[in-house]
Amino acid sequence: MMTTRRSLLTPVAAMPVLLLGAPVASAQPFRLPLTPECSGRGERTIANAEGPYFRPNAPLKQDLAAEAEGGARILLGGFVLDESCRPVPNALIEIWHADDRGRYDQRGYRLRGHQFSDARGLWWFSTIIPAAYWSRTRHYHFKVQRPNDRILTTQLYFPGERRNAQDREFDPRLQMRVTTAEGQPLGRFDFVI
Numbered sequence: 001m002m003t004t005r006r007s008l009l010t011p012v013a014a015m016p017v018l019l020l021g022a023p024v025a026s027a028q029p030f031r032l033p034l035t036p037e038c039s040g041r042g043e044r045t046i047a048n049a050e051g052p053y054f055r056p057n058a059p060l061k062q063d064l065a066a067e068a069e070g071g072a073r074i075l076l077g078g079f080v081l082d083e084s085c086r087p088v089p090n091a092l093i094e095i096w097h098a099d100d101r102g103r104y105d106q107r108g109y110r111l112r113g114h115q116f117s118d119a120r121g122l123w124w125f126s127t128i129i130p131a132a133y134w135s136r137t138r139h140y141h142f143k144v145q146r147p148n149d150r151i152l153t154t155q156l157y158f159p160g161e162r163r164n165a166q167d168r169e170f171d172p173r174l175q176m177r178v179t180t181a182e183g184q185p186l187g188r189f190d191f192v193i
């Protein structure tokens with residue numbers, strides 16, 4: 001299972017490079033790129049429905065792809081920022097989503113996990129692209145919380161999905177920017193809280 005082990009480890013090591021477009025040296029001050037999600041107008045990320053499948057107490061976990069039974073891998077990531085586009089470190093970012101057949105794990109914590117943004121406000125998860133299900137287009141559920149602040153519950157979406165237009169919960173402001181880096185899809189979104 002050498003291939004599997006390597007494929008599990010590679011996204012973790014490569015993530016900062018893929019996400020930021022260039023290696024981030026720890027000694028070098030990090031320059032935050034201006035993004036459509038944080039235009040300087042102080043617009044917070046909007047809330048979106050929690051849906052019926054949230055389960056509390058999801059574990060600390062960034063590699064969700066490792067436990068998926070199938071599905072195409074994707075790296076999700078971005079920054080947590082305040083309304084002045086400053087990074088928010090130690091923000092809780094929790095994700096839960098359907099698998100590649102549109103199913104949620106309702107007994108365990110497969111494709112569920114949380115992490116905390118780093119000193120640069122960076123967050124990321126290695127996971128899979130979920131299937132659409134019922135009336136829903138493809139989406140990820142998130143909770144984002146600055147320490148000791150209120151919780152933002154929202155969802156992120158893929159641009160260009162045929163079913164986006166028919167999904168009542170879909171909001172174009174919650175679309176990720178999806179690119180490919182080194183053959184791996186990358187979904188970028190900056191949460192502004």
Ligand SMILES: [Fe+2]
Binds near residue numbers: 053097098136139
């Ligand atoms: Fe959902």
